[in-house]
Amino acid sequence: MKQFLEGADAIARTVALCRPGVISAYPITPQTHIVENLADLIAQRKLQCQFVNVESEHSAASCVLGASAAGVRAYTSTSSQGLLLMAEVLFNIAGMRLPVVLCCVNRSVSAPINIWNDQQDIMAVRDAGMVQLFAESVQESCDLHLQAFKIGEDPDIMLPVVVNIDGFTLSHGFEAVEFPEQSAVDVFLPAYRAPYKLDVNNPMTLGPLCGPEYYLEQRYAIQETLNREVMAKVQKVADEFTAAFGRKAFGLLEEYRMEDAETVLLSFGSLCGTLKEAADALRAKGRKVGVVRLVTYRPFPKEALVRALAKAKDVLVFEKCISLGADGPVYTEVTSALYGAGAKVAVNGYVCGLGGRDVALDEILAAVDARERVSAKFMNVKQENLGSFI
Amino acid sequence: MIDEKILFAPGHTACAGCGQSLAARLVIDASGKNTIVGNNTGCLEVFSTGYPYSSWRVPFIHSLFENTGAVMSGVEAALRHLGAKEGINLIAQAGDGGFGDIGLQAFSGLWERGQDILTICYDNEAYMNTGIQRSGLTPIGSRTTTTPVGPNAAAGNVRSSFSFKKNLVDIALAHRCVYVATASVHVPLDLQRRVKEAHKMKGPKFLHILCPCPLGWQSDVSLTAEIGRLAVETGIWPLVEYKNGELVNVKKFKELKPVEEYLKLQRRYNHLFQGEAGAQALEAWRAVVQENVKRFGLLEPTAQA
Amino acid sequence: MFAKMHVKPAASLSNKTGSWRSGKRPQYLHKNCTGCRACFLICPEGCISGSKKSYDTDLDYCKGCGLCVAVCPVHDIEMVAEKR
Numbered sequence: 001m002k003q004f005l006e007g008a009d010a011i012a013r014t015v016a017l018c019r020p021g022v023i024s025a026y027p028i029t030p031q032t033h034i035v036e037n038l039a040d041l042i043a044q045r046k047l048q049c050q051f052v053n054v055e056s057e058h059s060a061a062s063c064v065l066g067a068s069a070a071g072v073r074a075y076t077s078t079s080s081q082g083l084l085l086m087a088e089v090l091f092n093i094a095g096m097r098l099p100v101v102l103c104c105v106n107r108s109v110s111a112p113i114n115i116w117n118d119q120q121d122i123m124a125v126r127d128a129g130m131v132q133l134f135a136e137s138v139q140e141s142c143d144l145h146l147q148a149f150k151i152g153e154d155p156d157i158m159l160p161v162v163v164n165i166d167g168f169t170l171s172h173g174f175e176a177v178e179f180p181e182q183s184a185v186d187v188f189l190p191a192y193r194a195p196y197k198l199d200v201n202n203p204m205t206l207g208p209l210c211g212p213e214y215y216l217e218q219r220y221a222i223q224e225t226l227n228r229e230v231m232a233k234v235q236k237v238a239d240e241f242t243a244a245f246g247r248k249a250f251g252l253l254e255e256y257r258m259e260d261a262e263t264v265l266l267s268f269g270s271l272c273g274t275l276k277e278a279a280d281a282l283r284a285k286g287r288k289v290g291v292v293r294l295v296t297y298r299p300f301p302k303e304a305l306v307r308a309l310a311k312a313k314d315v316l317v318f319e320k321c322i323s324l325g326a327d328g329p330v331y332t333e334v335t336s337a338l339y340g341a342g343a344k345v346a347v348n349g350y351v352c353g354l355g356g357r358d359v360a361l362d363e364i365l366a367a368v369d370a371r372e373r374v375s376a377k378f379m380n381v382k383q384e385n386l387g388s389f390i
Numbered sequence: 391m392i393d394e395k396i397l398f399a400p401g402h403t404a405c406a407g408c409g410q411s412l413a414a415r416l417v418i419d420a421s422g423k424n425t426i427v428g429n430n431t432g433c434l435e436v437f438s439t440g441y442p443y444s445s446w447r448v449p450f451i452h453s454l455f456e457n458t459g460a461v462m463s464g465v466e467a468a469l470r471h472l473g474a475k476e477g478i479n480l481i482a483q484a485g486d487g488g489f490g491d492i493g494l495q496a497f498s499g500l501w502e503r504g505q506d507i508l509t510i511c512y513d514n515e516a517y518m519n520t521g522i523q524r525s526g527l528t529p530i531g532s533r534t535t536t537t538p539v540g541p542n543a544a545a546g547n548v549r550s551s552f553s554f555k556k557n558l559v560d561i562a563l564a565h566r567c568v569y570v571a572t573a574s575v576h577v578p579l580d581l582q583r584r585v586k587e588a589h590k591m592k593g594p595k596f597l598h599i600l601c602p603c604p605l606g607w608q609s610d611v612s613l614t615a616e617i618g619r620l621a622v623e624t625g626i627w628p629l630v631e632y633k634n635g636e637l638v639n640v641k642k643f644k645e646l647k648p649v650e651e652y653l654k655l656q657r658r659y660n661h662l663f664q665g666e667a668g669a670q671a672l673e674a675w676r677a678v679v680q681e682n683v684k685r686f687g688l689l690e691p692t693a694q695a
Numbered sequence: 696m697f698a699k700m701h702v703k704p705a706a707s708l709s710n711k712t713g714s715w716r717s718g719k720r721p722q723y724l725h726k727n728c729t730g731c732r733a734c735f736l737i738c739p740e741g742c743i744s745g746s747k748k749s750y751d752t753d754l755d756y757c758k759g760c761g762l763c764v765a766v767c768p769v770h771d772i773e774m775v776a777e778k779r
Contacts, residue, residue, distance in 0.1 A: 021471035022464060050467035055499035059460035062453060062496065066428070066464025069451055072471055074464065092453055097697065158697075196701055198449035198465060200424045200478060205444035205702040207452035209436050217698035224696040393744055400740040400756035401707030406715065407760035412739040443710050444702035578736035612761030615737055 002176040007138040007165065010177040011103060012037030014142040015075055016047040017185045018101075018149050022067035022074045024052045024060040028082040029115045030167040031105040035077055057082035061089035061102070068098040069206055071197035073149065075100070079167060080107035080121045087125050093160045094129030094222060096207060099152035099192070100160040101145065102130075106269070106320075107167040108355045116356020117167040118320035119269065123329050129222045131161040131230055132298035134268040136254075138175035141165045143249055144295075146180075146189060147237045155195045156229050159222070164297075166270040168356070180245050188244045226299040234296050252301035254293040255308050257283060261290025263368060264309060266334065267318040268294040271352075271359060275318065278364040289368070294330070302337040309338065314346050316367055320353040327376040335375075348372065352379040394447075397423060402445040403437040407611030409601035409618065410434050410485070410512045412575045417481070417510060417599075420582035421589060423448055425479040428462040430488035431455040433519040434512060458482045459496030459509065466505045475506065479589050483510040486527035487517040490556045501565035501594040508588045508595045509567075511558055514603035522606040526556040531671040533658045534606070554678045558598050563635060568593035570632040571639075574600050576618035577629075584631065591633070600627050608657035620652035625679040628686045642690045646683070649675045712740065716759035720777040723751050727769035734763035734772060 005013075011034050015023075023042075025035035041047040050067075054060045057078050064074035078086065083104055093100050104122050108114040122132065131151055135141040141163065148161040165171060180188075196204065210218065231252070238251035256276050258264070263282075265275040272293040282289040292308050292315075294301070309315060315338075319330040326332065331349030338345055350367055353359045363379055397418040404411035414434050418425060426449045429435040435452045438445040453461045462482035469475040482500065484493050489511040497509055516534045517523040524534040530553075533539050562570045569588045573581040581599065588595040602609065602617040609617055621627035625646040631639035649672065653659040662668045662675075683689055730748040742756035743763060752763065764772045 022467045024464065048471075050471045052463055052467050052503070054460060054463070055495055055502075058457060059463070059496050059499055062457035062460035063464035063467070065453055065457075066451070066461035067468040067471075068464075069461070070426075070465045070468035070472075072468035074468070088454060089457065096453070097700075156696075198426050198451055200426065200449060203423075203447060203449045203704045205439050205446050205450045205452075205704075205706075208439040208441040208444060208700065208702050210441045210700065214441055214698070214700075218700060221696045221698040229696070396741050398741060399705035399708050400742040400753070401705075401710035401712055402740075403710070403712070404739060406739075406758035407762060408739050412737065412762075415739070415741045416736070438707070439702065441700060441702060443707040445705065445707040447704040575737075612765045614739070614760070615762055615766050 002178050004174055004176050006033065007141060007170045007173050007175065008033030009037050010138050010142050010175070011145060011165070012041060013179060014145045016041050017179065017182055018146060018189055019073065019191070020049050020075045021072035022050045022052065022064060024054050024063035024076045026054050026057050026060045026078070026082060028057070028079050030107060030171045031077045031079040031082070031103070033171060034103060034105070057086040058089060061086035061093065064100045065089060065093050065096070065098060068093070068100050069096070069198050071192070071194035071199070073153070073192040075102070077103040077105065079105045080109055083121045084109065084124055087128070090125055090130060090160065091128045095218065097158040098160065099158055101148045101152060102160060102162045103145070104162050104164050105167045105171045106164050114355040115167070117169055118354045118356065119164070120321045120354070122162065122164050123321040123323070126298060126329065129159060129226070130298060131159055131226070131234070132164065133161065133296055134164045134294060135170060136270055136272050136293060138170055138173060139177050139247070141170050142177060142179070143241065143247060146185065147241055147249060150189050150237050151230065151233050153192050154229070154233055157225055157233060158195065159225065159230065164269065169270045178247070184244060188240065231299050231301065250295045252296045252304045253308060254295060256291040256293065258290035258292065258308060260288050260311070262288040262311070262313045264290050264292055264312045264315045265318065265364065266292045266294070266315055266330070268297060268330070269320070271318060271320065274359060274361055274364060277361055278368070281361070281365065282368065300333050300337065302340065305334065305337050306341040306343055309343065309345055312345050314348070316348045316350065318350045318352055318359070318364070322351045322354070322376060331375055346373065348377070349375040350377050350379050397447040398438070399445045399447060401443060403440060404433070405605050405611070407604045407614045409575050409603060409614045410514055411437065412614070413512055413581065413599045413601050414438070416575070416578050416581050417585050418448060420585035421479045421481060424477055425481060426465060427451070427481045427483065428458040428465065430458045430484035430493050431519070432485035432488045433514070434483070434485065436519055455488055456492040457496050458484055459493060459500040462507050463500050463503065463505055466507055480507040481510060482507050483512065485518070486511060486513040486515055487525040490558050491526045498565065501562065501567055504593055506592050506594070508585070508597065510597045510599065512599055512601050514601045514606060515555070516606050518603050518606045527558070529555045530674055531659065531662055533661065539661045558596070559630070562596035563632060565594065566635060567596045568634055569595040572598045572600070572628060572630050574618045574622050574627060574629060575602070576615040576622070606658070609655050613655055617652065617655055620647065620655070623647050624649050624652045625682050625688050626652060626675070628682050628688055630686055637686070640686045640688065642688055644690050646679065646688065649679060711755045713755045713757055716757065716777060718777060719774045720754060720757060720759055721752050721761065721763050722773050722775040724771045724773065725749060727771040729769055731768060733766045733768060737762045737766045
């Protein structure tokens with residue numbers, strides 16, 4: 001039976017179903033409701049787990065690193081400045097090959113300080129070696145958490161996984177959500193068995209100094225793991241999820257009305273809801289428009305993407321992030337994948353929604369009609385806000 | 391020939407005569423094999439765990455420069471969740487920079503949460519691993535690469551410190567650590583006794599060990615123990631012990647040696663023996679000793695009828 | 696895929712730091728020893744071993760710092776020249 005819940009509440013209940021052993025918590029809007037709900041579940045004896053209130057996000061990530069190193073399933077959640085503060089720890093967790101699940105409630109980055117949704121935060125750590133998933137709905141936010149633990153803890157993978165959900169839209173939005181039974185989750189996601197850990201009965205040293213003679217292979221191993229084992233595992237786990245719980249999990253990406261699409265709208269996260277509406281509106285007028293929604297961003301699903309775009313003539317990439325001084329990261333990686341495959345398709349890149357600015361359906365439709373050739377075009381720039389600094 | 395019971399094996403790349411490697415070995419041998427150690431980046435971690443070598447015969451984790459306090463908090467929470475904390479000693483350790491500067495936040499959080507972990511500061515009074523730079527625990531007047539001596543430097547500090555050195559014992563006491571003590575490597579059995587006392591108590595514990603560093607202090611490698619002894623016997627490094635906030639033990643002396651005896655063995659203090667600025671610095675050191683005498687009662691009451 | 700990065704306990708024993716010595720090494724006289732174990736306790740390498748009143752250093756690891764010589768209360772250890 002579905003329950004009508006706030007996104008953070010639904011996510012917390014899902015995390016509880018995953019039976020973590022250690023959760024670390026530090027508040028930052030708009031993530032905080034997740035850890036508050038988890039604290040309450042523990043206090044109400046609905047979740048048996050250690051809850052560590054830490055003094056900063058750097059410590060929140062370090063705490064779950066330690067818990068994972070001790071062989072226990074660990075979880076934390078953050079946004080924006082908190083994610084940037086824990087950035088070096090995230091690289092560290094991946095480098096140490098420890099599985100941790102992190103929810104990043106995507107929020108803009110300071111300065112100026114802004115608490116509303118965009119994806120600049122997670123883009124800043126896209127090189128860290130974590131698996132990165134993006135949810136479109138509250139239901140999918142929950143479903144990806146279940147899959148995230150399973151992917152990261154695979155003994156051939158052993159990498160941290162971040163589930164990205166749009167701040168406020170998904171964290172605070174209410175949706176009718178379905179939860180699996182605990183018994184079904186326990187079958188889908190068995191207890192974590194660490195292939196290596198801190199154990200007085202089998203002592204080992206973790207995190208040694210590593211010189212030029214040894215370091216390169218560490219990065220090579222993570223790269224290979226992401227591109228091979230994770231790429232395959234994400235799809236496999238998605239299929240297992242679909243079979244176990246009867247709800248479609250998309251794995252690497254979702255194709256919407258792509259059968260004969262010539263114009264493709266591409267993005268990730270909840271913005272894709274608007275893109276699908278745009279596609280529907282244009283289809284109603286006889287235009288052959290589809291949507292490709294990236295569900296997995298790291299590893300970047302090059303092959304799946306190139307296949308999905310095989311028949312496309314135009315691709316419009318919309319993203320709520322920008323690599324300042326260059327193009328949007330998604331545009332850059334999409335064009336790079338297409339170029340590498342020798343594909344001849346035109347790609348436009350749009351930057352929208354920064355700092356939580358609403359992206360209207362009309363704006364998407366106008367971009368499609370504009371038939372321009374742009375990369376990193378900022379949408380809806382208000383001229384009256386520009387001028388001198390003071 | 392090396393005893394398998396030695397939990398910190400030789401073959402590490404510490405400098406000859408390193409006070410920190412001595413302290414580390416004494417600490418882990420006193421703690422026993424049912425110990426998990428977390429270590430911030432610094433000399434000890436770098437010289438004892440350079441892949442493919444490690445000196446440690448207990449589980450050991452190094453993550454970053456400032457987060458061992460939080461990493462070991464996570465380990466403690468994990469063991470509690472597994473019901474496996476009983477009988478396991480946890481140590482979270484760092485150098486003076488890693489503990490008192492960049493890592494202080496994480497240790498503060500660990501202490502404030504009351505986690506059952508022994509936190510240890512191996513104090514060689516500068517960022518030695520990166521080549522002898524000043525830390526918050528570098529005493530006033532110490533020459534380091536970032537507090538060099540010159541006409542624009544007051545007694546060795548380019549920017550004069552507000553206090554003699556950051557007082558971690560007081561900070562630990564303010565956090566209500568159940569066991570707080572200083573230690574010196576020149577009395578190995580006493581150091582080990584303090585480690586064992588600490589492990590007996592439940593809650594956050596702090597041990598501050600002075601680790602003479604021949605390289606950074608510019609002293610003879612064979613004088614590490616002697617310099618440690620003089621630090622204590624001049625009153626600069628009082629050997630104290632607090633349990634549950636109460637001062638329970640102080641090493642007292644009939645009389646204290648003059649600070650010069652300690653300082654003259656270390657070329658990082660050469661300039662204290664020259665000129666007006668040097669003389670002023672020496673006075674500052676003597677004033678610190680007097681504070682210690684008053685606060686801890688370092689001088690035994692004279693035996694008078 | 697993984698690349699090896701976990702270090703086995705006491706793997707440092709493969710690194711014979713005795714090669715660091717330059718010209719001198721400690722020599723145990725085995726004459727005055729009282730079995731106080733000060734040398735065993737003070738060695739930063741932990742390469743001194745023995746029992747009762749007979750101790751010696753492991754020259755595979757001894758870096759020649761001379762702390763054992765400095766702390767021996769009965770001067771039963773001397774630094775002697777060493778040809779390499």
